[in-house]
Amino acid sequence: MDIFNKEIISAFYVTSLSRENPVDVLRRKLSLSSDYLTERIESLVENSFIEKDKKTLTELGRGSIRVVLAGGVFDIIHPGHLHTLRAAKALGNVLVVVIATDKTAQKIKNRIPLHNMELRRDLVSSLSMVDYAMVGHEGDIFKTVKLVKPDIIALGYDQIHQEKFIVDGCKKIGVDVSIARLQSPVPDIKSSKIESDYGKSIYGL
Amino acid sequence: MDIFNKEIISAFYVTSLSRENPVDVLRRKLSLSSDYLTERIESLVENSFIEKDKKTLTELGRGSIRVVLAGGVFDIIHPGHLHTLRAAKALGNVLVVVIATDKTAQKIKNRIPLHNMELRRDLVSSLSMVDYAMVGHEGDIFKTVKLVKPDIIALGYDQIHQEKFIVDGCKKIGVDVSIARLQSPVPDIKSSKIESDYGKSIYGL
Incomplete structure (x- = not known):
């Protein structure tokens, strides 16, 4: 084709x-x-x-296209995100990104996100490798999976612990999906260096 | 057309x-x-x-297209950047973004940027409203202006103090350009709130 x-x-x-x-x-x-x-x-x-x-x-x-699903909080976009999302997109034809709701984001990060879920969705939508960004269903990732019916779910390097939970959940709802584990982004940038260099307001970045 | x-x-x-x-x-x-x-x-x-x-x-x-030039450091991308770049793009057909070199970025921000100029250029290139992102000429914005020959230079809300400098410089090199002053982004987000909410590592955002 x-x-x-x-x-x-x-x-x-x-x-x-x-x-x-x-x-x-x-x-x-x-x-x-x-x-x-x-x-x-x-x-x-x-x-x-x-x-x-x-x-x-x-x-x-x-069946003629492969849909990849990735997810995260995405309070800002940094080069590590690009690396991950490009790797996810390369696995298929369409990349759908699910944005954590404000409540879920708070649970994941242990603090209120800087930007609400609509601003975070808009941020991810503006990336050229993203075909569609949507806010997730509160508290149930599998409602989103059932809607998107991805061929592949791409897990970031910091989401790999969720693999068994996702495989089991997909089986339960009858969605046949492969899991891809993406590599760590930009290896020469270390969080510790960022922390010591980093100033106060992100709006100054 | x-x-x-x-x-x-x-x-x-x-x-x-x-x-x-x-x-x-x-x-x-x-x-x-x-x-x-x-x-x-x-x-x-x-x-x-x-x-x-x-x-x-x-x-x-x-002459049948309008080229808009905008610029900045772009160490990360946040919703304020989208707001500014969309407003800039809306002024013409092509949006070129010039990325501050690492030395210039350090002068502007009073610290070493988190990401080098090539990573920052890549970050801005990945935005769907940006047609071309390029690293600037070290220490001379007018070399870039002469190359790009923009119809419009869009200044962000925090770059407005540079207006006279840019108008005078463009006259000197014979580039006929309009200056657009873009509005402040997302008015309900205040830097002070960000500063108090914000955690340590940007890679956690």
């Missing part, structure tokens, strides 16, 4: 989560006329990748 | 800075076949927007 058809199918997948119109999203992203897009979409309907409603992917269509 | 032609002309402008092949960049960005692109580029040559070498914009072509 050519890259352009994969882009169209990926957009149909993403808009099934975002509830936007896939044609609007594709026109914005690829700067193309709707005539040209309509033609390509019709050919994907003929080849059974998209349902006749021109809104939903068929099983064949959904 | 339709949006697609504007994308092509913008890519020709950006690759004049990055020295990449514009067709490669466009194919990657828009997932299109090179046949389709070649056809569109030839029509832009016929209409005198692109030179006959198919590599350079004509004066008409360059």
Whole structure:
């Protein structure tokens, strides 16, 4: 399948989560006329990748792309995040990132996040390798997994302890998923150095 | 001019800075076949927007897009940066961001930056509203201005004191540029609150 058809199918997948119109999203992203897009979409309907409603992917269509799910708090973006998210994106065609709710973030970090979940979602959405960023379901990661139905869940180097919990939970809800363990980011930057160098306000960074 | 032609002309402008092949960049960005692109580029040559070498914009072509230049240290990315960069991008078609060199960053912030200029450039490059991020010329902002030839220089809310210096410098090098003063970001987030909430290592954010 050519890259352009994969882009169209990926957009149909993403808009099934975002509830936007896939044609609007594709026109914005690829700067193309709707005539040209309509033609390509019709050919994907003929080849059974998209349902006749021109809104939903068929099983064949959904099976033709690999969806990767990653997650985190993302109070700011630093080079380690880029490293992790690029590695996650490289595992498939579509990268969905789930943002911890404010309550979950507080539990993970033991403090109130600097930015609320909507600002954190917006921050991650602005990264070019991220196809869709969504706020998670309060207290239940598997509701998000059931909605996204990822082919792969990518765990960051500091999330690896969650592997068994995630594998078991996915089995329970009947989602067949592979787990990828991503490597530690940017090896020459050490937290201890950051801590000693770091000033007071992040808005000065 | 339709949006697609504007994308092509913008890519020709950006690759004049990055020295990449514009067709490669466009194919990657828009997932299109090179046949389709070649056809569109030839029509832009016929209409005198692109030179006959198919590599350079004509004066008409360059005049058909507005280039905005913004700058900063960008040691991390936080929601305030998004606010500023989106406002800058909204002023034109192409947003170029100049990243302070490590020496300049140290002068501005009175400390060594957390991440070197190449990591900071990469961070800003990964933002979807940024068309091109480049490291500045050591100690001379006007070398960068002369290279980029922006139509607009966008100053952040904390860079406004530099306005007269920039206007005078641009006059000296004969670059005709407008200055835009961007508003303060996300008004409900106060630095004092951040400082009191903020933990130790940015890698925990």
